[in-house]
Amino acid sequence: MNIIVTVQDAVTAFEPWMEPTDAELNAIDAEMPIIRAEMELLDAQIIVIDRTPCELDERRIRRARRRVLAAHRDHINGLPGQTGGIA
Template sequence: MNTIAALQASVTAASLDFEPTAAELDAIDAEMPLILAEVDLLDAEIMTIDRTPTELDERRIRRARRRVLAERRSLTNRAGLGRAGGAA
């Protein structure tokens, strides 16, 4: 009888030993302002889960949403600078 060896385990184990590349770390650094803005929005929303939001809570959530949108816009604009052509 032939035995069947599990080849997937060796592939998976080898792929977990690598560190992120410099390009991946640069991408994370570029997205960090957006990540932090999304964390702030989540914090503001979590604070109002078990109670009725006050006016201050609503302002905090609105500010956090605007910051997320601004960071997304900024990230999109930075990503678009590297491309040539496209719509104006």
């Protein structure tokens, strides 16, 4: 006869100590402009995935790429303890 038991780790997989720390949440908040810009670029690329991009589509993608680069630049320049630039 086999005894059926629950696996404790699977049942309690989300313990309070597994929550993100304040530092991790602050890092995510600091990167949100980058995340939003990358999502906008991805949306623009998805729109033209199954068709030939028209001039408006190409402009939308270029603008989105510039926003991603600007968001990365602003994030790097705004980090405390950084001298700026990409290593």
